[in-house]
Amino acid sequence: xxxxxxxxxxxxxxxxxxxxxxxxxxxxxxxxxxxxxxxxxxxxxxxxxxxxxxxxxxxxxxxxxxxxxxxxxxxxxxxxxxxxxxxxxxxxxxxxxxxxxxxxxxxxxxxxxxxxxxxxxxxxxxxxxxxxxxxxxxxxxxxxxxxxxxxxxxxxxxxxxxxxxxxxxxxxxxxxxxxxxxxxxxxxxxxxxxxxxxxxxxxxxxxxxxxxxxxxxxxxxxxxxxxxxxxxxxxxxxxxxxxxxxxx
Amino acid sequence: xxxxxxxxxxxxxxxxxxxxxxxxxxxxxxxxxxxxxxxxxxxxxxxxxxxxxxxxxxxxxxxxxxxxxxxxxxxxxxxxxxxxxxxxxxxxxxxxxxxxxxxxxxxxxxxxxxxxxxxxxxxxxxxxxxxxxxxxxxxxxxxxxxxxxxxxxxxxxxxxxxxxxxxxxxxxxxxxxxxxxxxxxxxxxxxxxxxxxxxxxxxxxxxxxxxxxxxxxxxxxxxxxxxxxxxxxxxxxxxxxxxxxxxxxxxxxxxxxxxxxxxxxxxxxxxxxxxxxxxxxxxxxxxxxxxxxxxxxxxxxxxxxxxxxxxxxxxxxxxxxxxxxxxxxxxx
Ligand SMILES: Nc1ncnc2c1ncn2[C@@H]1O[C@H](COP(=O)(O)OP(=O)(O)OP(=O)(O)O)[C@@H](O)[C@H]1O
Ligand SMILES: [Mg+2]
Numbered sequence: 001x002x003x004x005x006x007x008x009x010x011x012x013x014x015x016x017x018x019x020x021x022x023x024x025x026x027x028x029x030x031x032x033x034x035x036x037x038x039x040x041x042x043x044x045x046x047x048x049x050x051x052x053x054x055x056x057x058x059x060x061x062x063x064x065x066x067x068x069x070x071x072x073x074x075x076x077x078x079x080x081x082x083x084x085x086x087x088x089x090x091x092x093x094x095x096x097x098x099x100x101x102x103x104x105x106x107x108x109x110x111x112x113x114x115x116x117x118x119x120x121x122x123x124x125x126x127x128x129x130x131x132x133x134x135x136x137x138x139x140x141x142x143x144x145x146x147x148x149x150x151x152x153x154x155x156x157x158x159x160x161x162x163x164x165x166x167x168x169x170x171x172x173x174x175x176x177x178x179x180x181x182x183x184x185x186x187x188x189x190x191x192x193x194x195x196x197x198x199x200x201x202x203x204x205x206x207x208x209x210x211x212x213x214x215x216x217x218x219x220x221x222x223x224x225x226x227x228x229x230x231x232x233x234x235x236x237x238x239x240x241x242x243x244x245x246x247x248x
Numbered sequence: 249x250x251x252x253x254x255x256x257x258x259x260x261x262x263x264x265x266x267x268x269x270x271x272x273x274x275x276x277x278x279x280x281x282x283x284x285x286x287x288x289x290x291x292x293x294x295x296x297x298x299x300x301x302x303x304x305x306x307x308x309x310x311x312x313x314x315x316x317x318x319x320x321x322x323x324x325x326x327x328x329x330x331x332x333x334x335x336x337x338x339x340x341x342x343x344x345x346x347x348x349x350x351x352x353x354x355x356x357x358x359x360x361x362x363x364x365x366x367x368x369x370x371x372x373x374x375x376x377x378x379x380x381x382x383x384x385x386x387x388x389x390x391x392x393x394x395x396x397x398x399x400x401x402x403x404x405x406x407x408x409x410x411x412x413x414x415x416x417x418x419x420x421x422x423x424x425x426x427x428x429x430x431x432x433x434x435x436x437x438x439x440x441x442x443x444x445x446x447x448x449x450x451x452x453x454x455x456x457x458x459x460x461x462x463x464x465x466x467x468x469x470x471x472x473x474x475x476x477x478x479x480x481x482x483x484x485x486x487x488x489x490x491x492x493x494x495x496x497x498x499x500x501x502x503x504x505x506x507x508x509x510x511x512x513x514x515x516x517x518x519x520x521x522x523x524x525x526x527x528x529x530x531x532x533x534x535x536x537x538x539x540x541x542x543x544x545x546x547x548x549x550x551x552x553x554x555x556x557x558x559x560x561x562x563x564x565x566x567x568x569x570x571x572x573x574x575x576x577x578x579x580x
Contacts, residue, residue: 092449
């Protein structure tokens with residue numbers, strides 16, 4: 001795994017009494033699509049925050065393309081090649097959709113015309129082109145999630161961190177997004193790390209799955225393999241069964 | 249035409265701006281000295297508002313102490329003129345440098361320690377007040393006794409030494425305000441303008457897109473402070489006397505921010521529209537209250553008008569006015 005694009009080595013994060021991420025390690029190869037799954041509160045978003053520099057890990061290290069980026073600022077992580085979306089979306093509300101994406105595109109170029117062109121391309125790819133001139137605050141939630149993705153993509157990352165960007169989409173829309181991401185990864189060699197509760201998307205898109213539970217990695221492997229893992233079944237289905245059986 | 253295209257205006261808006269400029273250029277020939285003096289007040293308000301708008305309207309960092317930079321620009325250039333006979337144009341540059349340094353230092357101090365929002369605003373007030381008190385005891389610039397510029401004979405205007413009639417200041421300020429308009433527009437159209445607005449809208453998202461938020465905030469503060477100081481120099485040479493308690497007054501800081509807020513925070517023309525409306529309204533009310541011999545009429549109407557505008561057009565007059573006149577300003 002020394003050829004990994006992103007290597008997460010034993011990172012941990014504690015909030016007061018809660019161990020949100022506990023000695024988690026995994027890797028994303030160049031061009032790879034890896035899913036980070038787990039029940040609510042498993043520590044997925046926290047892991048993203050640690051990788052993207054929004055939080056500093058208590059321990060462990062994060063290596064991107066051979067460079068140690070542990071403890072760097074978010075803007076430095078972005079410039080190192082990490083593009084991230086926020087689970088709780090953060091649009092630049094007063095700016096148009098196009099301008100939102102241009103802010104991202106300005107990372108690669110100071111030229112306004114070039115930034116505009118790059119932003120348009122991304123909007124078209126993600127099916128947001130008709131909304132380009134609308135203020136971002138007028139978008140629906142699923143559209144805002146797509147805008148998050150578009151903005152992150154515009155920074156031309158080496159790896160894209162997608163935090164539940166397909167939540168709230170209809171099945172046909174999910175299939176569209178899955179296709180868009182798969183195409184993107186294949187055409188540009190972009191690596192993707194995603195968390196998603198929509199299993200349909202996870203299974204269709206990812207080459208490799210990492211499962212978190214209570215901040216710990218409980219299992220990882222190919223999608224079919226993970227889907228059969230008894231520990232995974234327990235932490236997912238166990239919940240479902242527990243919900244069905246009062247008193248359990 | 250090139251100028252209108254450079255400003256990104258529709259033909260109709262360009263025509264309106266052209267007409268406005270023509271009127272402004274001719275106005276001093278058509279009105280009496282009193283009106284000219286009121287227009288000078290309008291243009292000062294517009295220009296200070298434009299300068300403040302960069303910091304707060306574009307980059308979203310609320311400064312409530314911009315009188316500090318007015319004062320630094322005014323005192324630096326005036327003191328250098330009085331003590332060393334330095335031409336105000338060089339003194340102006342010195343004042344801008346002092347203000348930019350002070351602004352950067354305040355911003356750096358605040359943002360390094362993650363002081364933001366209202367706490368940052370409080371800090372800007374504190375620094376302005378602190379400097380006012382400092383100048384009260386600063387003998388070299390006259391302390392509380394004031395600093396006076398020699399009033400020359402006004403036979404003809406001397407723009408090199410900034411000695412002259414209100415009409416000269418009127419034209420200087422008109423050019424300055426136009427320059428600020430063009431600069432603001434060009435900044436909004438560049439990466440730095442996009443980055444400032446991104447920071448204003450959501451700092452965390454801005455950071456995630458690779459923006460060094462700290463650096464861009466300091467740049468906004470430095471530029472805004474320097475522009476304000478430039479106006480401060482003109483104010484010093486227009487007023488000819490400087491007292492810490494009026495130059496650095498808290499009331500001045502408040503006055504600076506009202507026009508852009510009423511006109512439209514973060515818009516290009518908001519500070520100018522706001523300055524015309526507020527100064528015009530204020531003067532009218534003063535005259536009415538003198539005429540009807542009702543004291544306090546001015547404050548009442550002024551307050552009521554502000555309330556009405558804020559309640560009816562919370563995003564300011566300009567966005568509404570430009571739509572009503574069909575001069576849509578593309579929001580950036
Ligand atoms: N800033 C914070 N301060 C304190 N506790 C936090 C913070 N962020 C997350 N937590 C806690 O850490 C745990 C992990 O949260 P996290 O957001 O990483 O989970 P998640 O796997 O993304 O869940 P979900 O699927 O609901 O998004 C949760 O118990 C959460 O309440
Ligand atoms: Mg989450």
